[in-house]
Structure formats: C-alpha cells, structure tokens
Amino acid sequence: MTEKVTCKEVMQHICQNLGHELNSEKCIEIKNHLDKCNHCQEYFKSVEITIECFKKYNVELPKDAHQRLMEFLNLDEG
Amino acid sequence: MEENELIERAKKGDKKALAGLVGRYEQTIYNFAFKICRHPDKAEQIMQETFYSMVKSLHQFDGKSKLSTWLYRIVSNHCLMLARKQKNDNFVYLEDDDESLYTEKYSADWSNIPYKETENEELKKILDDSIQKLSPDYRTVFLLRDVEGLSTEETAQVTELSIPAVKSRLHRARAFLRKELDEAFRK
Numbered sequence: 001m002t003e004k005v006t007c008k009e010v011m012q013h014i015c016q017n018l019g020h021e022l023n024s025e026k027c028i029e030i031k032n033h034l035d036k037c038n039h040c041q042e043y044f045k046s047v048e049i050t051i052e053c054f055k056k057y058n059v060e061l062p063k064d065a066h067q068r069l070m071e072f073l074n075l076d077e078g
Numbered sequence: 079m080e081e082n083e084l085i086e087r088a089k090k091g092d093k094k095a096l097a098g099l100v101g102r103y104e105q106t107i108y109n110f111a112f113k114i115c116r117h118p119d120k121a122e123q124i125m126q127e128t129f130y131s132m133v134k135s136l137h138q139f140d141g142k143s144k145l146s147t148w149l150y151r152i153v154s155n156h157c158l159m160l161a162r163k164q165k166n167d168n169f170v171y172l173e174d175d176d177e178s179l180y181t182e183k184y185s186a187d188w189s190n191i192p193y194k195e196t197e198n199e200e201l202k203k204i205l206d207d208s209i210q211k212l213s214p215d216y217r218t219v220f221l222l223r224d225v226e227g228l229s230t231e232e233t234a235q236v237t238e239l240s241i242p243a244v245k246s247r248l249h250r251a252r253a254f255l256r257k258e259l260d261e262a263f264r265k
C-alpha cells in the first residue's frame with residue numbers, strides 16, 4: 001500500500017519531471033492524483049504555459065549585425 | 079555543403095567555410111544570448127565573442143558532440159562571464175524546499191494569459207522581468223533544457239554540471255518562473 005501524495009508533492013513532481021515519462025510507483029500515484037485533482041491539473045497546465053511563453057519569445061538578429069560580425073571576425077568578403 | 083565538410087574545411091582556415099558555419103548559427107546564438115542577458119547590444123557583443131572563440135578554437139572541436147552543443151557551451155560561458163563582470167547580486171536565492179515556490183493560491187486566470195501572441199509587449203516585459211530575477215546559471219539551465227530543447231545530458235555537458243544538479247536547477251527555475259507569472263497576472 002503506497003502513501004497518499006499531497007498537492008505540494010505533486011507540484012514539486014511536475015516541476016521536476018515535466019517532459020519525462022516515468023513509471024515508478026510514486027509516479028503512478030502522482031498521475032492518479034492529477035487525474036482527480038483540478039487544483040494540480042491547473043498547476044500542471046500553468047507550468048506548461050510558463051515554458052511555452054519563454055519558448056515563443058524569440059528575437060531576430062538585427063539588420064547589419066551579420067555584416068558587423070563578419071567584419072569583427074575578419075571574414076568579410078568585401 | 080554538409081556541416082562536417084564545412085567544419086573540416088574551416089579547421090584548415092578556409093574563410094568561406096568559417097563564414098558558412100557562422101551563417102548557420104548566428105541567429106540561434108544571438109537569440110540564445112538575448113534570452114540570457116535580455117539586452118540587444120549585450121547579445122550582439124556576446125554573439126561576436128562566441129564566434130571569435132569558435133574561430134580560435136575550432137581545431138579543438140573533436141566532433142564527439144554536435145557543433146551546436148559545443149557552441150551553446152561557448153555562448154553560455156560568455157554570458158556567465160559578462161554577468162560576473164556586471165556584478166549584479168540582486169538575484170533570488172532558490173532553496174530546494176522553498177515553500178513559497180509551491181504556493182497554493184491560484185488567483186491568476188491562466189486561461190487569459192496571451193501566451194500565443196508572440197508580439198504582446200506586456201507579456202514580453204513580464205517574461206524579461208521574471209527571468210532576470212534568476213541568477214544566470216539557473217537561467218542557462220532553464221533555457222537550454224526547456225526553451226532550446228537540449229536533453230538533460232546535453233544540458234549537463236554544456237553547463238559542466240552533474241545531471242542531478244541540472245535537474246535540481248531546472249525544477250526550481252520552472253517553479254520560480256511559474257510563480258512570477260502567476261503573481262504578475264494576478265495584478
């Protein structure tokens with residue numbers, strides 16, 4: 001018989017193992033908890049959104065930066 | 079031309095091949111440097127230093143890792159060196175069992191966070207402010223693993239940390255950033 005997990009443990013587990021498919025007894029218990037607990041489902045979703053926000057925030061190399069780089073490296077073909 | 083051939087030619091001093099390698103990775107390196115330092119001029123400076131190091135040390139690249147992984151190591155080191163020079167010590171200190179990271183209050187409505195709008199300036203400001211509270215070594219691990227999509231092993235290789243250290247920094251960084259966004263959107 002396994003111990004019941006708390007929401008805090010589930011939240012820690014989400015942050016530790018997001019992106020990993022784990023099948024230990026503890027993980028199965030966590031998944032069972034997640035299936036039933038809206039609170040932790042929301043937490044799970046919010047961690048995913050956090051990562052997604054940072055993934056989507058990209059910047060383009062500024063105009064002329066390529067040329068400056070080539071000159072800096074003396075790779076300029078002129 | 080295949081990357082391996084470019085590398086071999088560049089190692090022999092072929093300028094066109096070197097320029098070809100720079101061209102392949104300049105956008106990735108600039109973008110990554112920006113994500114660490116959140117400043118366009120600093121990101122450009124770091125990018126230039128990274129490729130300068132690449133040109134100087136390419137003969138040491140043994141091909142055991144991907145060239146991109148090797149470049150991530152160089153750019154990460156330059157970012158950390160710049161951060162050390164700036165001596166900004168106002169970073170949050172994250173502890174393993176930091177209760178406040180797992181707050182049980184959920185007043186932010188996450189369904190309203192405009193995370194699909196890539197050009198939302200308010201969101202960008204929140205993201206910049208939150209990640210800058212993390213020390214650069216936590217930022218690096220989070221960005222390499224979650225944003226750039228490197229494996230835990232590759233992240234450990236780039237940062238020269240053990241795999242447990244990568245995992246521990248990653249989970250604290252995730253929890254911290256989630257909490258920051260939660261607080262920002264609660265306002």
